[in-house]
Amino acid sequence: xxxxxAHLVARARAGDAAAxxxxxxxxxxxxxxxxxxxxxxxxxxxxxxxxxxxxxLERLDQCREPERFVGWLLQIVRNGARNRLxxxxxxxxxxxxxxxxxxxxxxxxxxxxxxxxxxRLLGGLATLSEVQREVVLxxxxxxxxxxxxxxLLGLAEGTSRFHLSVARRKLxxxxxxxxxxxxx
Amino acid sequence: MIDNPVDLSALDPxxxxxxxxxxxxxxxxxxxxxxxxxxxxxxxxxxxxxxxxTFAAAAVLAAVSLLGFSLARQIGADPRLRWVPEALGLPxxxxxxxxxxxxxxxxxxxxxxxGGL
Numbered sequence: 001x002x003x004x005x006a007h008l009v010a011r012a013r014a015g016d017a018a019a020x021x022x023x024x025x026x027x028x029x030x031x032x033x034x035x036x037x038x039x040x041x042x043x044x045x046x047x048x049x050x051x052x053x054x055x056x057l058e059r060l061d062q063c064r065e066p067e068r069f070v071g072w073l074l075q076i077v078r079n080g081a082r083n084r085l086x087x088x089x090x091x092x093x094x095x096x097x098x099x100x101x102x103x104x105x106x107x108x109x110x111x112x113x114x115x116x117x118x119x120r121l122l123g124g125l126a127t128l129s130e131v132q133r134e135v136v137l138x139x140x141x142x143x144x145x146x147x148x149x150x151x152l153l154g155l156a157e158g159t160s161r162f163h164l165s166v167a168r169r170k171l172x173x174x175x176x177x178x179x180x181x182x183x184x
Numbered sequence: 185m186i187d188n189p190v191d192l193s194a195l196d197p198x199x200x201x202x203x204x205x206x207x208x209x210x211x212x213x214x215x216x217x218x219x220x221x222x223x224x225x226x227x228x229x230x231x232x233x234x235x236x237x238t239f240a241a242a243a244v245l246a247a248v249s250l251l252g253f254s255l256a257r258q259i260g261a262d263p264r265l266r267w268v269p270e271a272l273g274l275p276x277x278x279x280x281x282x283x284x285x286x287x288x289x290x291x292x293x294x295x296x297x298x299g300g301l
Contacts, residue, residue: 024211172190
């Protein structure tokens, strides 16, 4: 719960662009992580993230608990991303293609290495359930506490810990297998 | 230890910071909706904006009028005190009511408020 969010929501409802910018800055990373957990593709996750913020702004008057804005927003992100996934299933994007497309070219060796790691991680995440992906991304990438994740997902804290443990184990195993295969 | 965090930094959209490009895109897309919201402010909010300074001015006017009324009674009783309102720096209309020894009417108050007291 955040009083700052409640304040920013009140101002954004009146059309205050700086307040909306503040809300975006505070929550864009978490929104991106949730979209990525659903879609498994960084580019689609960014698009879903943008759509969700715009939808949230359009429906801001329906946000009944502005101090819990982030939970409300991430629900919009999740629903939007799921709809996008259903729509996009006819033409799936390979994580590897995406990773290659993201290279800036300024540091080719390092970028290629990072792209490769991103592709591996996305491949690993694809083997997890959606809730496991969301937990591991929010915890290990965004630094959320289990209490916050549990609150967001409507889980017990212990369940969040369990999902994280399983997700890490699966990811680590898969990454090890991939590295071993590449070394052969 | 098997339960250490997995290094997911390769998936980080902005190396631990705010993904500025994404923020800019979102805020740019939000422009029309924000403008619409600014235009359609609720009547009560508009009224509140208008009412606050008006009530404040009315409160000051009421305080000054009460003081003036009190003075007026004393000045009415003693004409030698007619210089007091001017010396106190009372606004023109209020000084006039005091000197004349009368209470302001509703029209007087409205005229005084329109004239900025």
